[in-house]
Amino acid sequence: MKILVTGGLGFIGSHTVVELQNKGYEVVIIDNCSNSSPDVIKGIRNITGKDLIFEKFDLREKDKIKEFFKRHNDIEGVIHFAASKAVGESVEKPLLYYENNVSTLVYILQQLADKTSASFIFSSSCTVYGQADELPITEDAPVKVAESPYGNTKQIGEEIIRDTCKVYPAIKAIALRYFNPIGAHPSAEIGELPIGVPQNLIPFITQTAIGLREQLSVFGDDYPTTDGTCIRDYIHVVDLAKAHVVALQRLLEGKNTSNYEVFNVGTGTGSSVLEVIQSFEKVSDQKLNYKIAEKREGDITAAYADTTKANNELGWSAKSSLDDSLSSAWKWEQKIRS
Numbered sequence: 001m002k003i004l005v006t007g008g009l010g011f012i013g014s015h016t017v018v019e020l021q022n023k024g025y026e027v028v029i030i031d032n033c034s035n036s037s038p039d040v041i042k043g044i045r046n047i048t049g050k051d052l053i054f055e056k057f058d059l060r061e062k063d064k065i066k067e068f069f070k071r072h073n074d075i076e077g078v079i080h081f082a083a084s085k086a087v088g089e090s091v092e093k094p095l096l097y098y099e100n101n102v103s104t105l106v107y108i109l110q111q112l113a114d115k116t117s118a119s120f121i122f123s124s125s126c127t128v129y130g131q132a133d134e135l136p137i138t139e140d141a142p143v144k145v146a147e148s149p150y151g152n153t154k155q156i157g158e159e160i161i162r163d164t165c166k167v168y169p170a171i172k173a174i175a176l177r178y179f180n181p182i183g184a185h186p187s188a189e190i191g192e193l194p195i196g197v198p199q200n201l202i203p204f205i206t207q208t209a210i211g212l213r214e215q216l217s218v219f220g221d222d223y224p225t226t227d228g229t230c231i232r233d234y235i236h237v238v239d240l241a242k243a244h245v246v247a248l249q250r251l252l253e254g255k256n257t258s259n260y261e262v263f264n265v266g267t268g269t270g271s272s273v274l275e276v277i278q279s280f281e282k283v284s285d286q287k288l289n290y291k292i293a294e295k296r297e298g299d300i301t302a303a304y305a306d307t308t309k310a311n312n313e314l315g316w317s318a319k320s321s322l323d324d325s326l327s328s329a330w331k332w333e334q335k336i337r338s
């Protein structure tokens with residue numbers, strides 16, 4: 001069965017391609033390589049021993065999408081990762097974010113609307129909850145006003161899909177609200193490749209440990225948490241990738257209870273920044289150079305998932321511990337710098 005993975009060379013996309021191939025799906029990737037490289041295909045092949053189809057183009061080119069679906073009229077499912085994801089950049093370039101993340105989503109759904117049936121998985125984010133009033137966060141928690149154009153594209157994306165599924169019964173969709181994806185494939189064949197100075201915690205930690213950055217700044221230590229640092233739900237990217245496959249299977253097998261469903265994808269456990277550092281020091285067996293710095297604007301105090309819905313309805317749960325995730329991230333960092 002043929003599955004389209006947009007952004008399939010990116011961090012979460014590439015790990016999901018591996019899990020799809022492991023389950024016997026035929027994978028077609030569309031990626032513009034704006035934040036990834038065709039070399040990732042080699043890493044995927046080294047893990048799975050399987051080939052895939054790769055087409056390099058930008059999803060803003062609507063005619064190319066149309067022509068693509070004509071050539072691949074046997075695609076039965078789409079996992080849509082391709083999007084821009086830097087919060088700060090989205091504030092500077094809102095139109096770019098709305099075009100990359102919203103317009104392209106519409107173009108793909110337009111193609112699916114013509115099909116007799118199509119299963120669609122969307123990369124959403126726990127960012128839609130903002131600072132939730134209750135923890136852990138369930139899918140019923142209200143969506144808060146977005147803090148950035150990036151966050152807004154995820155909210156708008158969900159709304160577009162929900163409205164589309166109402167009138168095109170052929171389209172069945174699931175939005176997965178990711179918490180904080182980290183780590184790398186245990187083989188260290190694929191992983192995260194941040195361009196420039198990493199904005200996210202784990203790549204900043206591993207780059208500091210390897211000597212690329214001098215020091216990690218811990219953004220704030222007077223939050224109302226046990227140790228004063230922010231709490232997040234860090235999920236291993238392979239666990240997250242597997243969640244995509246089970247979500248897709250649910251749709252393909254018609255096990256969905258509604259044509260548009262939403263699931264949290266996290267571990268259910270919150271870890272503070274200092275706990276992450278401690279865990280990293282343990283698995284890497286070295287001291288990390290860090291200092292306490294000013295709070296980062298826009299950071300929320302704490303977010304971690306209630307994963308009951310995904311556990312019960314998808315039969316999925318995260319398997320890797322924080323130590324496992326950080327250990328795989330460290331192994332990957334060492335490999336790419338060697």
Ligand code: UD1
Nearest residue numbers: 087125127180199200201204217218219230232273298299
């Ligand atoms: C960020 C995005 C979120 C996006 C997610 C993708 C923001 C405000 N939010 O989430 O929308 O979906 O990435 O993974 O950018 N930290 C430090 N020092 C650093 C970097 C981070 O102390 O150098 C702290 C942050 O304050 C935060 C935690 O580490 O408490 C995690 O930060 P990060 O990895 O950037 O993820 P989020 O901010 O949770």
